[in-house]
Amino acid sequence: MTTPIHIKPAAASASPNTSSIHDHFRSLRRKESAALDHIRQPKILHPIENEDLRLLILENISQEAVQTFKAQGYHVDHHTKAFSEEELIEKIGSYHAIGIRSKTKITKRVLAAASKLLVIGCFCIGTNQVDLDAAAQAGIPVFNSPFSNSRSVAELVVSELVALSRQYFERSFEMRNGIWNKQSKNCWELRGKTLGIVGYGHIGAQLSVLAEAFGMRVLFYDVINIMPLGSARQVESLQVLLSQSDFVTLHVPELPETINMISKRELSQMKKGAYLINNARGRVVDIPALIDALKSKHLAGAAVDVFPFEPAANGAGFDDQLNAWSSELRTIPNVILTPHIGGSTEEAQRMIGDEVSQALSRYLNYGSTIAAVNFPEVDLRAITAEQGTAVRICHVHKNQPGVLRQVNDALSPYNVEKQYSDSKGDIAYLMVDISDVCPADYGKLRERISGTDANILTRFLA
Ligand SMILES: NC(=O)c1ccc[n+]([C@@H]2O[C@H](COP(=O)([O-])OP(=O)(O)OC[C@H]3O[C@@H](n4cnc5c(N)ncnc54)[C@H](O)[C@@H]3O)[C@@H](O)[C@H]2O)c1
Numbered sequence: 001m002t003t004p005i006h007i008k009p010a011a012a013s014a015s016p017n018t019s020s021i022h023d024h025f026r027s028l029r030r031k032e033s034a035a036l037d038h039i040r041q042p043k044i045l046h047p048i049e050n051e052d053l054r055l056l057i058l059e060n061i062s063q064e065a066v067q068t069f070k071a072q073g074y075h076v077d078h079h080t081k082a083f084s085e086e087e088l089i090e091k092i093g094s095y096h097a098i099g100i101r102s103k104t105k106i107t108k109r110v111l112a113a114a115s116k117l118l119v120i121g122c123f124c125i126g127t128n129q130v131d132l133d134a135a136a137q138a139g140i141p142v143f144n145s146p147f148s149n150s151r152s153v154a155e156l157v158v159s160e161l162v163a164l165s166r167q168y169f170e171r172s173f174e175m176r177n178g179i180w181n182k183q184s185k186n187c188w189e190l191r192g193k194t195l196g197i198v199g200y201g202h203i204g205a206q207l208s209v210l211a212e213a214f215g216m217r218v219l220f221y222d223v224i225n226i227m228p229l230g231s232a233r234q235v236e237s238l239q240v241l242l243s244q245s246d247f248v249t250l251h252v253p254e255l256p257e258t259i260n261m262i263s264k265r266e267l268s269q270m271k272k273g274a275y276l277i278n279n280a281r282g283r284v285v286d287i288p289a290l291i292d293a294l295k296s297k298h299l300a301g302a303a304v305d306v307f308p309f310e311p312a313a314n315g316a317g318f319d320d321q322l323n324a325w326s327s328e329l330r331t332i333p334n335v336i337l338t339p340h341i342g343g344s345t346e347e348a349q350r351m352i353g354d355e356v357s358q359a360l361s362r363y364l365n366y367g368s369t370i371a372a373v374n375f376p377e378v379d380l381r382a383i384t385a386e387q388g389t390a391v392r393i394c395h396v397h398k399n400q401p402g403v404l405r406q407v408n409d410a411l412s413p414y415n416v417e418k419q420y421s422d423s424k425g426d427i428a429y430l431m432v433d434i435s436d437v438c439p440a441d442y443g444k445l446r447e448r449i450s451g452t453d454a455n456i457l458t459r460f461l462a
Pocket of ligand 1: 146147149150153198199200201202203204221222223224251252253254255257258279280281305306340341342343344
């Protein structure tokens with residue numbers, strides 16, 4: 001049986017004098033903070049026209065995200081499966097927002113049927129499943145969560161550094177086959193070794209901190225100059241990084257210039273006995289060249305989590321039909337192969353849920369498009385609670401001359417507290433806060449702005 005824990009009450013103050021001085025300052029601080037709270041308290045905005053916002057949430061998106069939406073008073077329809085195009089076309093017309101993962105495709109046809117749709121949330125990393133351009137043309141921003149799994153990837157890399165340098169992956173495999181093979185030859189500590197990070201973004205920077213905690217010396221190469229964390233050092237070229245590192249790990253996006261960025265020449269520039277880790281994108285490494293470098297023992301090992309072609313579903317499928325070199329790669333010792341699990345953790349899934357649900361709520365309630373993938377990124381500081389009669393106007397329009405003049409003409413009877421506009425391609429987005437607007441004017445003003453020739457979508461929040 002467990003013993004109950006008794007929490008001791010805080011000791012009484014040493015003297016009545018000290019106590020009363022503390023009480024005095026405490027009370028002063030409370031008053032100050034109450035006054036500041038009042039000044040800074042943001043006003044909770046609500047869409048004026050569509051009070052009862054309806055959300056369609058598909059593909060088993062986290063319950064926490066669903067609860068967040070419900071707590072804000074949205075009507076939420078939650079389904080665990082993906083919808084087909086036809087199902088979407090039939091149902092989407094009554095929803096203001098949709099949350100999907102990678103299986104639901106939001107095509108041009110779906111968007112044409114989405115007459116009320118304001119925003120799309122992709123509760124995942126990629127957004128290929130959405131016709132981003134058509135969504136933008138319809139005035140619909142799309143949000144995703146590209147960096148919520150950075151820590152998960154960085155931790156996987158740390159584990160791979162240890163697994164490769166101690167060959168324990170091999171030893172474990174042997175033990176599973178009943179083989180006892182205790183050895184220390186060519187097994188190393190990480191302490192004092194050099195880690196070369198290619199791409200010092202979200203993942204590379206996290207990894208840099210973790211590696212230094214192991215006593216590693218960290219070098220990185222990036223196309224932009226970045227302030228190093230800890231004692232890491234940026235080097236001037238990929239070649240310098242390759243020639244000095246005991247471990248090279250790749251964290252660049254797939255771009256025309258990063259495809260096959262590690263090929264025969266780069267592999268030959270790596271130190272003999274070094275290790276290569278690729279958790280970035282499959283086409284960043286020329287795998288046949290990597291196989292040669294491993295077979296010739298120029299490299300001592302590699303870890304590969306991403307491949308040029310990856311099976312669409314779990315099960316058998318990682319074979320030579322998919323990638324011609326699969327079976328050859330599978331036979332090489334001290335090579336760790338994982339099925340694109342770098343970012344696959346419970347924590348990352350939870351963060352995706354939090355991040356995307358917050359982005360959707362911020363857009364629906366406050367009009368902010370910060371971090372939208374297909375839209376100009378615009379935000380305004382909050383309307384405070386004491387600005388009772390202020391109204392926020394969110395105006396998505398075609399990016400053409402004369403729009404701001406027309407809108408500002410309509411706004412001229414009111415005081416414009418703040419406004420900000422930006423454009424991306426054909427689409428522009430203007431956010432304006434105006435004060436002292438009588439609710440009876442809302443309809444007339446909205447009609448005037450949405451009646452301008454470049455208008456795509458105009459929303460009022462108050
Ligand atoms: N294995 C997985 O499950 C998994 C999970 C998440 C991300 N990723 C992949 O990891 C990669 C990095 O992700 P991130 O979130 O750190 O991205 P990021 O955008 O934060 O950082 C990428 C960095 O690479 C740099 N870069 C771009 N081109 C370069 C070049 N030619 N040479 C050197 N540096 C270059 C950029 O300047 C940037 O600093 C991406 O390809 C991403 O798709 C994989």
